[in-house]
Amino acid sequence: MKKICLVVVGLYIHLFAAFSQTIDSSNYKSRKLKIEEVNFVSSYYHQDGDNSAVLGGIGTEKLSDYANNFEVKLNNYDKRKRKREWDLNIGIDYYTSASSDSIDPHTVSSPSHEDLRFYPSIAHVITNEDKGITAAFTGYFSIESDYESYGLSGSISKTSKDKSREFTTKAQAYLDRVKIILPIEFRTPETGGLYGAPNEHDYPWKPRNSFSTSFTLSQIINQRFQLMGLLDLVYQDGFLSLPFHRVYLKDGTEKTELLPSSRFKVPIGIRANYFLGDRFIIRAYYRYYRDDWGLIAHTADIETPIKITPFFSISPFYRFYTQTAIRYFAPYMAHLPTDEYYSSNYDLSSFNSHFFGIGFRTIPPKGVLGIRQINMLELRYGHYITTNTLYSNVISLNVRFK
Amino acid sequence: MILLKIMRIPITVIITTLAIYSCTPVKEYQKSRLNDGEMELSSRQVQKTEQNFQSYREGASGANGGKTGGGCGCN
Numbered sequence: 001m002k003k004i005c006l007v008v009v010g011l012y013i014h015l016f017a018a019f020s021q022t023i024d025s026s027n028y029k030s031r032k033l034k035i036e037e038v039n040f041v042s043s044y045y046h047q048d049g050d051n052s053a054v055l056g057g058i059g060t061e062k063l064s065d066y067a068n069n070f071e072v073k074l075n076n077y078d079k080r081k082r083k084r085e086w087d088l089n090i091g092i093d094y095y096t097s098a099s100s101d102s103i104d105p106h107t108v109s110s111p112s113h114e115d116l117r118f119y120p121s122i123a124h125v126i127t128n129e130d131k132g133i134t135a136a137f138t139g140y141f142s143i144e145s146d147y148e149s150y151g152l153s154g155s156i157s158k159t160s161k162d163k164s165r166e167f168t169t170k171a172q173a174y175l176d177r178v179k180i181i182l183p184i185e186f187r188t189p190e191t192g193g194l195y196g197a198p199n200e201h202d203y204p205w206k207p208r209n210s211f212s213t214s215f216t217l218s219q220i221i222n223q224r225f226q227l228m229g230l231l232d233l234v235y236q237d238g239f240l241s242l243p244f245h246r247v248y249l250k251d252g253t254e255k256t257e258l259l260p261s262s263r264f265k266v267p268i269g270i271r272a273n274y275f276l277g278d279r280f281i282i283r284a285y286y287r288y289y290r291d292d293w294g295l296i297a298h299t300a301d302i303e304t305p306i307k308i309t310p311f312f313s314i315s316p317f318y319r320f321y322t323q324t325a326i327r328y329f330a331p332y333m334a335h336l337p338t339d340e341y342y343s344s345n346y347d348l349s350s351f352n353s354h355f356f357g358i359g360f361r362t363i364p365p366k367g368v369l370g371i372r373q374i375n376m377l378e379l380r381y382g383h384y385i386t387t388n389t390l391y392s393n394v395i396s397l398n399v400r401f402k
Numbered sequence: 403m404i405l406l407k408i409m410r411i412p413i414t415v416i417i418t419t420l421a422i423y424s425c426t427p428v429k430e431y432q433k434s435r436l437n438d439g440e441m442e443l444s445s446r447q448v449q450k451t452e453q454n455f456q457s458y459r460e461g462a463s464g465a466n467g468g469k470t471g472g473g474c475g476c477n
Contacts, residue, residue: 067451
């Protein structure tokens with residue numbers, strides 16, 4: 001009898017335990033700021049060509065750029081259970097440029113001019129996961145020897161209830177200034193940079209402002225296919241030329257580049273990603289661009305990642321680009337003295353380009369080289385050729401830590 | 403040809419609208435392929451320098467998540 005009572009009491013207690021409160025950890029959201037991931041991207045870029053804008057459309061375009069970018073992403077949740085992310089980014093580029101020697105050939109003793117560009121940015125992103133709304137605010141700064149930039153942007157995104165569609169709108173403003181460093185033959189006591197003058201090392205600055213509104217719409221089509229449409233509306237005003245670009249006219253005289261003080265650009269693009277079979281992915285992109293300087297451009301890009309294993313993929317890619325010239329472009333000694341605006345910068349001429357290469361990506365589950373914190377390693381090489389003699393090579397490395 | 407030029411924007415809008423409305427709903431557990439890192443709709447981090455040199459060396463920029471203009475002495 002005692003044993004039966006004890007068994008019944010034991011069963012009763014056990015029944016209570018089944019309905020007792022347990023700690024539900026599935027909805028726990030940390031309010032402590034933690035590092036989500038760290039990215040380090042490093043690249044080496046080298047180019048050459050025969051149409052230097054500094055020399056009026058002729059001469060070497062040799063340039064090397066060592067670019068480094070360090071990004072830290074932190075996040076936490078606030079009292080209202082909204083996800084807050086901080087994205088800190090620091091970029092440092094060191095570049096050497098043979099043609100920049102020719103701005104003032106008397107000052108430089110080494111074969112190439114050099115400069116350093118420092119460009120940090122900070123972004124704050126707030127996501128209400130229940131409502132599917134994300135707001136982001138970003139501040140940018142960039143400085144190099146002849147250019148300073150201060151930028152600000154704000155964006156808002158809305159995801160549909162079934163999370164198959166997302167619409168984002170973004171507004172961005174850059175308030176920049178250009179240091180007016182003229183070629184040596186154009187310098188006067190008023191322009192700065194003239195040897196022996198009191199303002200030898202003082203150069204004036206001119207403003208350049210850029211304002212843009214962007215819209216993106218992404219849509220999941222089915223389990224293997226998703227699309228994104230992108231539209232930007234961009235307006236620039238201020239000093240839109242570069243002061244050290246020479247222009248040689250038909251009559252043998254020489255001027256510095258002069259372009260209109262405003263520019264309106266409309267690029268529109270579409271991205272499509274499709275997962276073919278179990279190992280192949282097709283990433284395609286097309287952009288149509290038009291501006292009020294007369295430039296029309298088409299860009300078409302295809303990349304086909306092949307998943308050799310679930311943790312290693314190879315991605316060959318090819319990009320085709322074509323543009324018409326702006327209406328103010330003419331080659332060396334082709335501009336008329338009566339032209340209102342003039343440039344011999346071949347970046348604004350009519351040309352086609354091909355960019356092709358290959359990328360390798362590894363995300364081993366136990367970490368790269370067995371180091372758990374190194375989550376991903378990606379290496380990418382590309383070769384770029386144009387129909388106006390410019391060619392370049394770029395190799396980039398991305399290491400991600402988690 | 404001229405008709406094609408005039409009609410290309412309306413044709414693009416119609417195709418895009420049809421594509422959006424022909425979508426099949428995808429549940430979270432069916433998104434294993436869509437969530438693959440290679441399927442991200444944005445550019446890769448490793449492409450930063452490529453986008454930068456393209457904005458310097460080409461007249462067109464924007465509509466790719468990168469620079470639209472400003473921030474550098476580029477086009």
